[in-house]
Amino acid sequence: MRGRSYKTEAVVLRSLRFSEADRILHLYTLERGRVGAIAKGIRKTKSRFGARLEPLSHVELMLHEGSGELQTVTGVDLIHSHRVSREDPYRLNVGLIGLEAMLRLFGEPEANERAFTALTRFLDALDELPDGERTRPAEDALVLSFQLKLLWLSGYLPHLTSCIECGATDDLVGFSARAGGAVCRLHRAGSIGLTSEGMAGIEALLSTPLADAHAAGLGDRDRREALAVITTSYEEHGGFRMRTVSA
Ligand SMILES: [Zn+2]
Known part of the structure; x- marks a missing residue:
């Protein structure tokens, strides 16, 4: 050949x-x-x-x-x-969301060792996912943490510690994917609502190793808010909606 x-x-x-x-x-x-x-x-x-x-x-x-x-x-x-994950419907659904995020965000024939390592750690953690913790797959803490890390590695993830419009650090009430960050009450037009617990949850999912994503202990609302930030970031910066995540 x-x-x-x-x-x-x-x-x-x-x-x-x-x-x-x-x-x-x-x-x-x-x-x-x-x-x-x-x-x-x-x-x-x-x-x-x-x-x-x-x-x-x-x-x-x-x-x-x-x-x-x-x-x-x-x-x-x-x-x-990763047969353990492929043969369990919940783990498989979570895994396929992670694979689609990888397909969408890293489409170039260009090595990215950190993205590759994140992907293999995601799959290893998926095999080890605690049995008791079953939510809607798209709201699983592991796949949320993985996607936030991928967004960060792609340079898309906005910062959430102050208002992107005015720099205010208190009274943050929303997230604007278009402006690229958190917004205060004055600048909330066009944003999605985000509680301070939700923002803290996103920070926790970003800073925690993937294997510990579930141990970060995010509540249902925090995880829904993290998913909303990911979804609107995909739409705004990547121009796509995930097929593996139903509305
Ligand atoms: Zn502001």
């Missing part, structure tokens, strides 16, 4: 059927950031790739880069299957 081959850690973000036996993979790789690849023969019973290339899989891949847009998977070693 002409072209060149390289080895990289990767997470499978999405897997689409391409033909009878082949699949197209959307990957987030440590070496190259976002990469599209084709895995040939994956649907055959005796495929050497087997079930190792499912969404959530953390793998080490040999990729061959030819002249086409898609690279070719020529080897797979499993690092973490």
Whole structure:
């Protein structure tokens, strides 16, 4: 084969059927950031790739880069299957939200080691998610914390400690994605309501390691407010709405 081959850690973000036996993979790789690849023969019973290339899989891949847009998977070693998460509907839903956020925010073929590390830590924490704590998947503290960290790494996350319009540090009552931050009562027009507990909750989710997101102990309202900040930031800065999050 002409072209060149390289080895990289990767997470499978999405897997689409391409033909009878082949699949197209959307990957987030440590070496190259976002990469599209084709895995040939994956649907055959005796495929050497087997079930190792499912969404959530953390793998080490040999990729061959030819002249086409898609690279070719020529080897797979499993690092973490995350089967525990794939086989539990709640964990899977939370996981798919995280994968979509990654697809939307990190679409460039450009390495970002911190984003890759955040992604693998998110998946590790997902496997370890406490059994008792089940909310609406979109309001799960782990996936909220992951998305806030991704927004921060993308440079989108506004600061929340003073009014973006006047600098006031007290009487903050809202969040304006358009202005890019928290707003005081005077400058609240067009903002979404945000309580001081909600702002403190967002700060906690940002500063806590992903594995401790649930231990931060956010209440239902705080988590709903964090989700609203994430959703409006996506709409305003990224121009998208998440498909995995229903209204
Ligand atoms: Zn103000």
